Amino acid sequence: MAKNFSEMTWKEFDLAFMVTNPGCSAEYRTGDWRSQRPVADKSKCIKCGVCYLSCPDDAIRLAADGTYDFDYEHCKGCGICATECWTGCISMVEEEK
């Protein structure tokens, strides 16, 4: 990302404010309005990947040991992973101010 949107003048955007570099949403922190965060008890994780597959925002990452980590910069706290997890290892925890 060359420049943050909030620093750009109206002259600096592409025609009709189209996004011309695909995938650029990863560059923006969009998880900061989450009210609950998913937390995993990895001792119960069976590495099935259901949380990874069910995340609508691609905010779950494969870790080196085959378990999964949460990308809290993009996770919106929807809770789908916690609902879908086969072993119930993911719980939703209140965000603290």
Place this chain on the structure above:
Amino acid sequence: MAKKIGIEVSLAISEAVKLADVDAIAAYPITPQTHIVEHLSELVADGELNAEFIPVESEHSAMSVCAGTSAAGARTYTATSSQGLALMNEILFIIPALRLPVVMTLANRSMSGPISIWNDHSDLMSVRDTGWISIFAENGQEAFDLTLQSFKIAEDHRVMLPINVNIDGFTLSHVIEPHEFLSQEEVDSFLPPYDPPLQLNPDKPVSMGMVGIPEIYFEAKKAQDVALVESKAVIKEIFQEFGEKFGRTYNVIESYRTEDAETLLLTMGSISETAMEAIDMMKDEQGKKVGLLRLRLWRPFPTDELRELVKGIKTLAVIDRAVSFGGTGAPVGGEIRSALYSTEDRPYVASFIAGLGGRDVTIKDFMDMVTLAEKMETEQEVHEYKMIGVRE
């Protein structure tokens, strides 16, 4: 000069759209616009026009399809009237925001209710602030010529905005007039194929219609407004080029016998033809110092040109064909007062509303409006607007 052909104005517009070799048409029939798209569907069915004609279940869908085809890089056309335009409303805002050069004929018809299929300008005025370029034709030849020019204006990379070409419903749409057509070769020499600067294309993907968070939305609207304002220079350039090529020159405001005039009428659309008759009679038979301005470009509003044309004029009588209910002026009259307010030696602006819902505006009406406007000027009458021709 080419031979003149007697044909219904709606069909002449269809022929212009065919000559423009559009790729996609999405439309829903509504009186008095129906003949235009009906004829286009025939041209497509008969293989005379190689385009997708997409029949839809409503005008909301028609304009939505137009957004899609135009975004995919297709030269796109539609037409509607009145309630149909109202049903398109949501998408009408999207098209210019996405900078899609859709061309639409608007066969102007009164908004209901009471239900009226007849002509005034209340439909266009209801979508005034959607961000489209709005052009008025006052006869069939102008409708034909302006349709062709609109594709070139809309698709110019300096513009990239949609255009509605306004023709008065029935008064033009259903009337047979002599038209001088252009040949396919002539049109091709004037109108190049559409070359979208950005489009939906898997080879170079883009995202259109993104969320405008508060940090972006304001800038988006500023850019859109500047694009519309700056399109005026391109419109004038293309009007000029068309005139040089084909001998019919258009201006953003047309003047008719304004020399020595102290009072000017200002009109939009087909009533201008009657107004010209009235001006001729007042000038030639009564020796009155009158003239006529015909507003061709409604958006972007030709403010500078207006200020120049009314220099030295004592009284300007503006005739609207729509009401801004409870407002401080009729749509055009109020706009013109606003455009002139900060200028020195501005004329007195009398704002009249006439010809609502297909009510005829006669030569006598124009003469009466000149007399009344001059009296109001003498008395410096403070007013918002007056309705002319309504039974009191």
